[in-house]
Amino acid sequence: MNRRLLILTQGHARTLKAKTAVSLLRYRPDQVVAVLDPDQAGQTAGEVFGVGGDIPVIGSLDQAQDANTLLIGIATPGGVLPDVIRPAILEAIGKGLNIESGLHAFLCDDPEIQQAAQAAGVLLNDVRKNDERDVAQRNDINDACLRIQTVGNDCSVGKMVVAIELADGMRSADRDAVFVATGQTGIMIQGSGIPIDCVVADFINGAAEKLVLQHQHHQVMVIEGQASLVHPRYSSVTLGLLHGCLPHGLIMCYELGRENVYGMEHLTIPPLGEIIRLYEQAAAPGHPCKVIGIAINTRHVTDSTKIKDERKRIRDTFGLPVCDVIRHGPGDLVQAVLEHETKLRSQGAPT
Amino acid sequence: MNRRLLILTQGHARTLKAKTAVSLLRYRPDQVVAVLDPDQAGQTAGEVFGVGGDIPVIGSLDQAQDANTLLIGIATPGGVLPDVIRPAILEAIGKGLNIESGLHAFLCDDPEIQQAAQAAGVLLNDVRKNDERDVAQRNDINDACLRIQTVGNDCSVGKMVVAIELADGMRSADRDAVFVATGQTGIMIQGSGIPIDCVVADFINGAAEKLVLQHQHHQVMVIEGQASLVHPRYSSVTLGLLHGCLPHGLIMCYELGRENVYGMEHLTIPPLGEIIRLYEQAAAPGHPCKVIGIAINTRHVTDSTKIKDERKRIRDTFGLPVCDVIRHGPGDLVQAVLEHETKLRSQGAPT
Numbered sequence: 177m178n179r180r181l182l183i184l185t186q187g188h189a190r191t192l193k194a195k196t197a198v199s200l201l202r203y204r205p206d207q208v209v210a211v212l213d214p215d216q217a218g219q220t221a222g223e224v225f226g227v228g229g230d231i232p233v234i235g236s237l238d239q240a241q242d243a244n245t246l247l248i249g250i251a252t253p254g255g256v257l258p259d260v261i262r263p264a265i266l267e268a269i270g271k272g273l274n275i276e277s278g279l280h281a282f283l284c285d286d287p288e289i290q291q292a293a294q295a296a297g298v299l300l301n302d303v304r305k306n307d308e309r310d311v312a313q314r315n316d317i318n319d320a321c322l323r324i325q326t327v328g329n330d331c332s333v334g335k336m337v338v339a340i341e342l343a344d345g346m347r348s349a350d351r352d353a354v355f356v357a358t359g360q361t362g363i364m365i366q367g368s369g370i371p372i373d374c375v376v377a378d379f380i381n382g383a384a385e386k387l388v389l390q391h392q393h394h395q396v397m398v399i400e401g402q403a404s405l406v407h408p409r410y411s412s413v414t415l416g417l418l419h420g421c422l423p424h425g426l427i428m429c430y431e432l433g434r435e436n437v438y439g440m441e442h443l444t445i446p447p448l449g450e451i452i453r454l455y456e457q458a459a460a461p462g463h464p465c466k467v468i469g470i471a472i473n474t475r476h477v478t479d480s481t482k483i484k485d486e487r488k489r490i491r492d493t494f495g496l497p498v499c500d501v502i503r504h505g506p507g508d509l510v511q512a513v514l515e516h517e518t519k520l521r522s523q524g525a526p527t
Numbered sequence: 528m529n530r531r532l533l534i535l536t537q538g539h540a541r542t543l544k545a546k547t548a549v550s551l552l553r554y555r556p557d558q559v560v561a562v563l564d565p566d567q568a569g570q571t572a573g574e575v576f577g578v579g580g581d582i583p584v585i586g587s588l589d590q591a592q593d594a595n596t597l598l599i600g601i602a603t604p605g606g607v608l609p610d611v612i613r614p615a616i617l618e619a620i621g622k623g624l625n626i627e628s629g630l631h632a633f634l635c636d637d638p639e640i641q642q643a644a645q646a647a648g649v650l651l652n653d654v655r656k657n658d659e660r661d662v663a664q665r666n667d668i669n670d671a672c673l674r675i676q677t678v679g680n681d682c683s684v685g686k687m688v689v690a691i692e693l694a695d696g697m698r699s700a701d702r703d704a705v706f707v708a709t710g711q712t713g714i715m716i717q718g719s720g721i722p723i724d725c726v727v728a729d730f731i732n733g734a735a736e737k738l739v740l741q742h743q744h745h746q747v748m749v750i751e752g753q754a755s756l757v758h759p760r761y762s763s764v765t766l767g768l769l770h771g772c773l774p775h776g777l778i779m780c781y782e783l784g785r786e787n788v789y790g791m792e793h794l795t796i797p798p799l800g801e802i803i804r805l806y807e808q809a810a811a812p813g814h815p816c817k818v819i820g821i822a823i824n825t826r827h828v829t830d831s832t833k834i835k836d837e838r839k840r841i842r843d844t845f846g847l848p849v850c851d852v853i854r855h856g857p858g859d860l861v862q863a864v865l866e867h868e869t870k871l872r873s874q875g876a877p878t
Contacts, residue, residue: 254662255729280660280729309631311605311760314794377731378606378631378724380763406812409662411770412731415756416763443665446812457808461757461797 178207182243182273185213186261188250189224189233192332192438196278196361197249201228203340203365210240211249212264226475237267247276247364251332253439255280255304255374266292274299278360280374303360304374312381312420314462319525321392322517325423326401326471329451331410331438333431334473334501335401336362338509341501342427343398345510353396356387358417362400373402373413380413384420396513399423405454406446408437415458422463425516427509428452431473432486452494469512470498529558533594533624536564537612539601540575540584543683543789547629547712548600552579554691554716560594561585563615577826588618598627598715602683604790606631606655606725617643625650629711631725654711655725661733663771665813668736670876672743673868676774677752677822680802682761682789684782685824685852686752687713689860692852693778694749696861704747707738709768713751723753724764731764735771747864750774756805757797759788766809773814776867778860779803782824783837803845820863821849 181204183197189211201208201221210232211221217235221228234240246268252258257279265275265283269292275283282302283289293300324342326335339355339362346353355362357369375383384399391397399421403410430448437443445451452467459465470490474483483503490498497508532555534548540562552559552572561583562572568586572579585591597619603609608630616626616634620643626634633653634640644651675693677686690706690713697704706713708720726734735750742748750772754761781799788794796802803818810816821841825834834854841849848859 254660254733256660280727309605309607314759314791373729375728376631377726377728377764377767378761380728381760382605405766405809408665408770408813409732410729412763412767413728415766416728419759419762440665450812454808454812457805458756461801461805462759 179276180242180244181208181247182237182240182245182268183208183211183247183249184261184264185211185249186264187213187215189213189216193250193252194225195332196251196364198225198227199336199361199365200247200249201225201231202337205229205231209243210234212237212240212246237264237271243273245274245276248279251361252279257281257283257286265289269293269296269298272296272298274301276301276303276364278303278364278371280304303363304371306371306374308370308375308379308383308386310379310382310386312385314385317385317388317422318392321394322396322513322520323388323399323421323423324396324425324427324513325399325417325421326427326429327414327418327455327467328401328404328429329406329445329448330404330430330434331407333429333434334471335429338427338429338471338501338506339398339400340365341506342509342513343396345506346396346398346513349510349514351396352394353398354391354394356391356397356399358384358387358400358402372417373410377412380416381420384417388421401429404451405458406451408440408443418455418459419462423459423465424520425465425468425513426455427469427471428455428467429471429473431475432477432483449493467496468516469509470494470496471509472498472500474500474503530627531593531595532559532598533588533591533596533619534559534562534598534600535612535615536562536600537615538564538566540564540567544601544603545576546683547598547602547715549576549578550687550712550716551598551600552576552582553688556580556582561591562600563588563591563597588615588622594624596625596627599630602712603630608632608634608637616640620644620647620649623647623649625652627652627654627715629654629715629722631655654714655722657722657725659721659726659730659734659737661730661737663732663736665736668739668773669743672745673747673864673871674739674750674772674774675747675776675778675864676750676768676772677778677780678765678769678806678818679752679755679780680757680796680799681755681781681785682758684780684785685822686780689778689780689822689852689857690749690751691716692857693860693864694747696857697747697749697864700861700865702747703745704749705742705745707742707748707750709735709738709751709753723768724761728763731767732771735768739772752780755802756809757802759791759794769806769810770813774810774816775871776816776819776864777806778820778822779806779818780822780824782826783828783834800844818845818847819867820860821845821847822860823849823851825851825854
């Protein structure tokens with residue numbers, strides 16, 4: 177069944193919490209019927225989210241008769257189900273819509289929602305639900321496939337978007353490249369992947385390795401990174417991905433103007449150079465790799481001189497290609513990966 | 528109800544997999560009625576495990592009439608339930624024993640075992656089962672409590688034993704010190720703790736922080752480390768503990784003679800100096816701390832000259848106190864912690 181999505185943002189439309197909605201609007205607009213957010217009703221998705229063009233933002237379920245699935249378009253700290261969206265979910269179930277959710281709080285474990293869904297005969301799709309139980313083996317990894325991973329200095333800086341754009345860019349450069357999703361939004365877009373941040377601790381590295389084994393028949397895989405190696409909450413997820421995927425090269429993502437940890441404003445993000453060094457140090461014992469390019473996220477900046485200056489400053493400081501994949505396109509990063517591929521091949525791998 | 532334990536090792540008595548059995552025999556011998564292992568039956572625990580004195584090793588359940596609980600005394604890679612122990616579990620249930628297990632494969636999720644337990648009216652205690660759902664906050668952490676964490680260069684090198692012995696040693700030095708358990712065996716011994724390696728990825732750091740908040744009314748906490756920051760399978764667990772607990776000092780544990788990763792013999796463990804550096808680098812961005820002492824595990828070495836030479840070599844190389852807490856007692860590490868406490872107090876914290 178093709179999804180015809182109604183995306184719920186419910187009061188969070190203009191915050192970073194709506195990142196799931198924004199990404200679905202950006203990469204799967206053909207599947208989106210409307211966005212449900214009473215505070216923004218009457219506008220278009222393009223006006224509210226900057227993506228999604230004329231897709232309407234509506235104030236009530238009745239205005240989206242075509243939809244067959246309500247997709248929860250917000251990400252919450254800890255993945256809890258906010259009380260404010262519960263009535264909309266129950267109403268959608270009552271109208272026969274399936275529900276797709278990337279929250280940690282599984283809808284199928286919520287008695288009220290589960291009973292309503294059963295009564296209405298609709299499906300609850302908890303994208304983060306998984307039963308991963310394999311430990312990493314470090315066997316059978318095929319270095320003929322070039323593994324690139326996006327990493328970041330914080331959450332919500334664009335690691336998924338950069339990975340998608342870079343994989344697309346590599347395909348434009350005639351490589352058989354694949355985007356490998358590791359988070360709920362990436363999985364909703366790609367239709368495959370493993371929600372690494374919801375895997376039981378001992379199996380994080382193993383789940384990451386499984387993704388590598390599943391995709392290494394391609395020439396190139398671009399793996400979506402998670403969180404940050406210095407993130408007070410989620411650093412374990414980041415290291416598990418790094419040690420499970422054994423990338424050949426990293427793309428460092430950061431947001432211009434972000435100084436404090438997203439959602440933990442009392443904490444300062446360490447300098448970018450320190451974080452780059454830590455990624456390289458953490459990768460070194462098992463599979464040394466370097467940061468080969470930097471992705472700036474300039475979504476909240478309008479001053480083009482400021483963006484140009486920052487791009488130059490970062491390029492000069494780190495001696496690496498730098499771009500905002502949305503504003504400038506991924507060309508500079510594609511070039512960096514192609515050059516890295518050439519360099520590795522001259523050393524014998526990837527072959 | 529007081530536990531009267533029958534510990535099952537079933538063919539793994541003389542392997543590292545029996546580490547749960549060995550630790551219960553070492554720290555809770557008063558609760559152990561017997562060890563069940565037909566291959567070793569007729570000997571004493573002291574003869575087979577080196578600990579547990581005259582506690583008998585028996586070949587059949589009938590020989591342990593006093594026991595009220597069968598404790599699964601082996602740890603398996605990935606925490607799976609080995610087929611070889613299933614008959615013994617079912618037989619014990621049939622005889623009315625409760626079952627205590629630290630495996631990832633929960634007994635209560637195993638239909639055959641669950642049904643048998645229900646029919647017999649016995650309890651299944653899955654020590655790793657948890658519902659941790661709190662993210663770290665980095666608020667309200669009390670630096671008046673000195674936090675020491677054991678870390679290692681691999682799994683099964685003695686991080687739990689060192690933490691227990693060090694906490695005991697600190698109490699002998701008139702400190703109000705507590706051992707904080709983070710793994711199934713530690714929890715079985717201590718009766719409290721969180722099985723960090725079985726927490727859902729996004730909540731690892733938060734669960735570690737919760738342990739800190741629960742125990743910081745003591746003067747000193749010694750936190751049991753898990754795995755290793757360079758472990759191909761479990762490094763994510765290690766980093767989550769480090770970033771969630773924010774220790775003031777680390778004790779590095781390793782086993783003399785271990786060159787390859789336990790259970791992954793095709794992989795070499797990096798040099799100790801590199802691993803020490805990586806722990807300190809990984810701690811630095813959020814809460815800098817140093818390795819302040821080293822614990823050698825010499826369980827498989829009998830040549831006392833070799834042990835003496837290694838101790839000197841490590842002391843000379845790293846300029847740190849070194850001992851085997853079982854062979855030499857924890858005195859050198861206690862002294863290291865006391866000196867570290869004095870140094871930190873002279874700098875204003877812990878106060």
